[in-house]
Amino acid sequence: MKIIEGGVCAAKGFKAGSVRCGVKESRTNDDTAIIFSECECTAAATYTMNRVKAAPLYVTMEHLEDGVARAIVANAGNANACAPDGMENARRMAKAAAQLLGVAETDVAVASTGVIGQRLNIECIEEHLPELVLEDNASEKANRAIMTTDTKPKTAAVEFTIGGKTCRIGGICKGSGMIHPNMGTMLSFITTDCAITHEMLTDALQENVKKTYNRVTVDGDTSTNDMCIVLANGMAGNTLIEWQDEEYQAFCKALNEVNTRLARQIAADGEGATKLVTCTVKNSRSEEAAERLAKAVVGSNLVKAAMFGADANWGRVLCAMGYSKAPFRPEYVSVAFESAAGSVAVCDKGAALDFDEELAKKVLSESEVTIAVDVNEGEDSATAWGCDLTYDYVKINGDYRT
Template sequence: MKIIDGGVCAAKGFTAGSIRSGIKDSRADDDTAIIFSACECTAAATYTMNRVKAAPLYVTMEHLENGVARAIVANAGNANACAPDGMENARRMAKVAAKVLGVDEDDVVVASTGVIGQRLPVECIEQHLPEIVLDGNGSEKANRAIMTTDTKTKTAAVEFTIGGRICRIGGICKGSGMIHPNMGTMLSFLTTDCAITHEMLAEALQENVRKTYNRVTVDGDTSTNDMCVVLANGQAGNELIEWQDEEYQAFCKALNEVNTRLARQIAADGEGATKLVTCTVKNSRSEEAAERLAKAVVGSNLVKAAMFGADANWGRVLCAMGYSKAPFRPEYVSVAFESAAGRVAVCEKGAAIDFDEALAKQVLSESEVTIQVDVGEGTDCATAWGCDLTYDYVKINGDYRT
């Protein structure tokens, strides 16, 4: 497997582009994107677990009932959630995209992100979308068009081999605030030229989302608009993946690489964040227990604040583990902090140990910090990703709507 460039245009047969529709007068950048396949794709998706779901999700669910699609149309600046005429406007988005692309309306996935509770001015999308230009270098433009409070684009792509054929998977995503499992609390669009059945594609995506996007948290808020969509057009020419064989496992490995990279980028770009915080829990009784513990640690506001202040307050780590509802014995736990500046052990068998405070400060002052937790009870492990909690998070969200 090889890391490559190209995002959603890395795989054969995919183009992308964006246009400024003018959804928000204050936004000067493009706000509407399309990702398009030259041929029909098998398709699969996962959606937010929030009971309040945006209209585009329901339209996408309808369109993907048959397991096929050819295009994704997405806008930023308005979530079309809890909004007047929501379903009608989501369908109008699909309809105008279908007309522009010359495909059936049912073959278009619809996604939106932005302010909740305001009517989507779909008329401006209908007016300007016909001006869009798609090409094989359009992934970056599409990525920028779906950004809201994101400070940078988020992209990944890999090349791998299936049955002697070179295949590719690429993706783009957006997500900075209102990020918390479950589903993956962001928009993620993935494309591949690998030939794979809808059933195998859906199974691979569901399993992988659980171990990647669902292990990311920024602020504990699960969005109304989250979705992850993957389109597979088969243009790599490999033999169709129909079973959970070695070829399927190779596909899953490549998918995991892309989604892990995207998940880490989301966490690192959390609203107001200055550092990516990773927690790895090892030697747990089960993977599920390790996941609960790791997610509790990176989700703790007190841990996040300590990371911002570069304070080796390891007691907050154990406190978060204690309310995770995961089984473990505190008297077996050891904790260490790691970064490019080194490693410092701070707790052994549930108790304090002497450590160099100056070194700990250096370790925790890096832009990426890992909290290593050894629960000493088994062989399973899990990793979760988050970020620090800063003053800027409140500034960004204090007047987000206005």
């Protein structure tokens, strides 16, 4: 497997494009994007766990019932959630894209992100979407068009081999705030030229999302609009993957690489964040317990604040583990902080260690920090990703609507 460039345009037969429609008047850059395949794709998706779901999710669910699609249309600036005429406008958005592309309306998935509770200006999308031009290398343009409070595009792509054929998977995503396990204001669009059945694609995506996007937290809020969509057009020419065999495992490994990279980028670009915080829990009784512990640590506001201040306050780590409801024995736990500046052990068998505070400060001042936890009770492990909590988070969200 090789890391490559190209995002959603890395795989054969995929194009992308973006245009400014004026969904949000104050926005001056492109706000609507399309990802399109030259031929029909098998399609799979996962959606937010929030009981309140935006209209585009319901429309996408309807359109993907048959397991096929050709395109994704997405806008930023308005979530079309809890909004007047929500379903009608989501369908009109799909229809506008379908007319531009010359495909069936049901072959278009729809996504939106932005402010909740305001009517989507569908008229401006219908007016300006025909101006969008599809290009072979427009992945970044499409990525920027779906950004809201994101500070940078988020992309990943890999090349791998299935049955002697070169295949590619690439993706883009957006997500900065309202991010919590079980997905949070997060849109992820993945494309691949690998030939795989709808059933196998669905299994691969659902299993992988559990270990990537669902292990990211920024602020504890789960959005109304989250979704991850994968389109597979089969243009690589490999033998169709229809069983969970070695070729399926190779596909899953490549998908995991792309989604892990995207998930880490979401965590690192959390609203106001200055650093990516990773928690790895090893030697746990089960992967489920390790995951619950790791999520609790990166989700703790006190831990996040300590990371912002580069304060080696390891007691907050054990405190978060303690309310995670995961089984572990505090008296067995060891904790260390790690980064490019080094490693410092701060806790052993649930008790404090003497450590160099100056070294700890240096370790925690890096842009990427790992909280390494060993519960010394089993053989399973899990990793979760988050970020620090800064003053800017409140500034960004204090007037987000206005």
